[in-house]
Amino acid sequence: MKEILTTIFTTILVFFTGNNQEIEYKQDEYIVVKQNEVKEEIIEDIKPERTYISTNTVLSTPLSSTSNYWSYPSDIKETTRNGNDLLVLVNKSYKLPSTYAPSDLTNLSSTGIINGSNYYLRSILINDLKSLVTDAKADGISLSVVSAYRSYSTQVSTYNYWVQYNGGSVDAADKISARAGHSQHQLGTAIDFSSPEVNNQLGVLFNNTKASAWLKENSYKYGFVISFPLGYESTTGFNYESWHYRYIGKANALEMKNSGMILEIYLRSKN
Ligand SMILES: [Zn+2]
Numbered sequence: 001m002k003e004i005l006t007t008i009f010t011t012i013l014v015f016f017t018g019n020n021q022e023i024e025y026k027q028d029e030y031i032v033v034k035q036n037e038v039k040e041e042i043i044e045d046i047k048p049e050r051t052y053i054s055t056n057t058v059l060s061t062p063l064s065s066t067s068n069y070w071s072y073p074s075d076i077k078e079t080t081r082n083g084n085d086l087l088v089l090v091n092k093s094y095k096l097p098s099t100y101a102p103s104d105l106t107n108l109s110s111t112g113i114i115n116g117s118n119y120y121l122r123s124i125l126i127n128d129l130k131s132l133v134t135d136a137k138a139d140g141i142s143l144s145v146v147s148a149y150r151s152y153s154t155q156v157s158t159y160n161y162w163v164q165y166n167g168g169s170v171d172a173a174d175k176i177s178a179r180a181g182h183s184q185h186q187l188g189t190a191i192d193f194s195s196p197e198v199n200n201q202l203g204v205l206f207n208n209t210k211a212s213a214w215l216k217e218n219s220y221k222y223g224f225v226i227s228f229p230l231g232y233e234s235t236t237g238f239n240y241e242s243w244h245y246r247y248i249g250k251a252n253a254l255e256m257k258n259s260g261m262i263l264e265i266y267l268r269s270k271n
Pocket of ligand 1: 147185190191192243244245
């Protein structure tokens with residue numbers, strides 16, 4: 001069934017994006033879709049984004065005992081802080097305007113992170129990311145990036161992909177992918193990490209890597225914090241994502257760590 005749906009969606013993708021794509025199947029578990037980025041208003045030459053899809057992400061992540069934790073409320077509001085604000089709360093209740101895009105997107109090649117030349121984040125965090133990558137390397141940890149800035153329009157495509165992938169199930173998609181406007185990736189301060197330990201793939205394979213453990217322990221020193229920690233699905237509205245970190249600045253990250261709050265609760269207290 002899943003193969004049939006994947007084929008259908010592949011056909012749809014090809015229909016919409018022409019020849020600029022390669023689709024590769026790996027052991028029936030991973031589908032690597034390379035598609036040209038939807039035309040960017042801010043950066044014209046943004047590199048194609050790779051979306052690694054793992055069935056494990058959907059099938060092996062335990063569901064919270066709270067029912068419908070992934071669903072969206074009926075009264076969705078616009079974010080109270082501007083998108084440029086490092087402490088803006090973006091979740092299932094608060095969405096960014098479709099017109100919001102950061103104005104200082106910078107290529108990650110200068111940070112030394114693996115595959116950095118394919119991705120962009122805000123210039124405000126580049127030096128801290130570079131320090132994080134350098135210090136991790138000194139500890140024997142190699143880090144790669146598998147997703148970073150995503151425009152509103154790219155997020156529309158990403159979310160729709162997951163709906164199609166799950167046989168049209170909005171519930172399944174809502175557990176693992178934010179709807180457009182509700183994704184921290186639109187801020188240009190959210191990054192999905194991976195590691196050569198798992199062939200730089202995105203997904204649950206990253207959970208038990210040395211890189212994941214290093215980030216959990218050290219990322220706050222560089223201003224990065226995990227957005228969707230394990231065991232807090234009913235609070236964040238998303239399944240556990242060991243790879244997804246958001247930059248809130250070093251001072252804020254330290255304050256958050258000392259408070260014992262997860263990012264979602266910390267930001268609610270600030271918005
Ligand atoms: Zn992410």
